[in-house]
Amino acid sequence: MADKCLLLLLDGLGDRGHPELGGQTPLQAARTPNLDRIARLGANGLFHAGLQGQAFPSEKAHFALFGYSQEEFPGRGLLEALGHGLEPGPKDVALLAHLASASERQGCLFLEREAPEAPRQEDLDQLLDALPPPETEGIFARFHPVRDHFGILLLHGEISPWITDTNPMQDGVFVPDLLPREGLAANEAPRARNTARALKRYLVRVYAALKDHPVNARRISEGLCPLNALITQRPGAYIPVAPFADRYGLRGASVASGAVYRGLASFLGLKAVRAQDGTDPGADLAERLETAFRLLPEHDFIHVHTKAPDAAAHGKDPRRKKEVIQALDRGLGDFDPERILQENILLALTSDHSTPSSGSLVHSGEPVPLALLSAGSRRDDVARFEESGCARGCLGLIRGREFMYTVLNMLDRAKLAGVMDTPLDQPFWPGKRTPFSLT
Secondary structure, eight states: OOOEEEEEEETTBBOOOBGGGTTBOHHHHSOOHHHHHHHHHSEEEEEESSSTTOOOOHHHHHHHHTTOOGGGOOOHHHHHHHHTTOOOOTTOEEEEEEEEEEEEETTEEEEEESSOOOOOHHHHHHHHHTSOOSEETTEEEEEEEEETTEEEEEEESSOOSOBOOSOOSSSSEEOOOOOBOSSOOTTTHHHHHHHHHHHHHHHHHHHHHHTTOHHHHHHHHTTOOOOOEEEEEEEEOOOOOOOHHHHHSOOEEEEESSHHHHHHHHHHTOEEEEOOOOSOHHHHHHHHHHHHHHHGGGOSEEEEEEOHHHHHHHTTOHHHHHHHHHHHHHHTTTOOHHHHHHTTEEEEEEOSOBOOSSSSOSSBOOOEEEEEEOTTOOOOSOOSOSHHHHHTSTTEEEETTHHHHHHHHHTTOBOOTTOOSSSSOOSBSSOOOOOOOOO
8 A cells, every 4th residue: 555645747748649750759759768657657547637638738728637616726826926936915916027129019019029139227227227116097007027027917906816917928919808707706807997997098008108218229129029918827826725735635846947836835725845947858757756755754755846848849849758757767767667656655756737748728628547556556557658558548537626536546545425523524544633622
């Protein structure tokens, strides 16, 4: 029986077939003896964070992997703010925001370049100094840069996160209007309308302040795109949720380099261990696994993450993604699956979503491969860790929160449905019981 879980997550690993790889996915085309060995020793299947065909971003897919519903998701903006060390208040809204290159067409804002070249630090400082005063219509907006011209916009006041994005995530299109979302409750709709109106006015003032700024005039003379518009997306605000340890009875930790994963760990009460990204993704992964094994004595569930496959896929080069996958596999060269079996550990090897390395989609809706290995796991006849092979495995398709229920089951912590040893119907057993008093 395994008593601890090690979740090895290769971000964006899933893909589609590509002609330059003979119709195979980058994972199918890659030489991966170490990943394949895990598949041969364990139980295999597929994972999808939501419904088949839904394209999930990493943060929402991870939220499902960690066993939470999408209704409890606080928004990526909040997670990024927490991950970067900001401290949004319980009534604040945090949005992802960055300076982009826009122009005026037909009286509307037209996005020329969603991600222009990064500015020199002195130029960025001058642009940020030129931003308009933060208060507008009783709402305070303050931009916090976190990397070059990318940052977090914190809003404070009588506000709501239920507003639309102004980042269309593509070049050469009109910026979408900033509107309240539809279908809101009667007490939420007025605040959403007020937030959308006030934030739109602020973004209009940002464009007016930056479009003729000397820094942008100089950038244009140097053949660079101006940084004259602030675009926003993925607003988030606090939502009360049960900490991971309370919901699943497991002490959790996360070893990752991205701010959103540190923010997610902070939000759910997991220990966040910051990793560094070097030039060799395989060496990075090996180091993170060593960190995870050092954490195991004090933790029951450890998330080990690498963004490398996802980053390679966003470059829209299937061959490059194949190379990165092979590098990650080499990083597992010293990882002995027998250690998993001997030390009563459950190894869960999977991804969060598919990232196509060609085409226009950011992420796509295909499920990703999943392998579970422990001393008590079933064994099937899957020989390779790849999308089609794992689909033939004994696990079938696991979706959303089913993953954490499967983990509890493999750790012999699954509660018999209907048993109530605690007032709250928790999925793990034994629960945090109150002793029966004789007084």
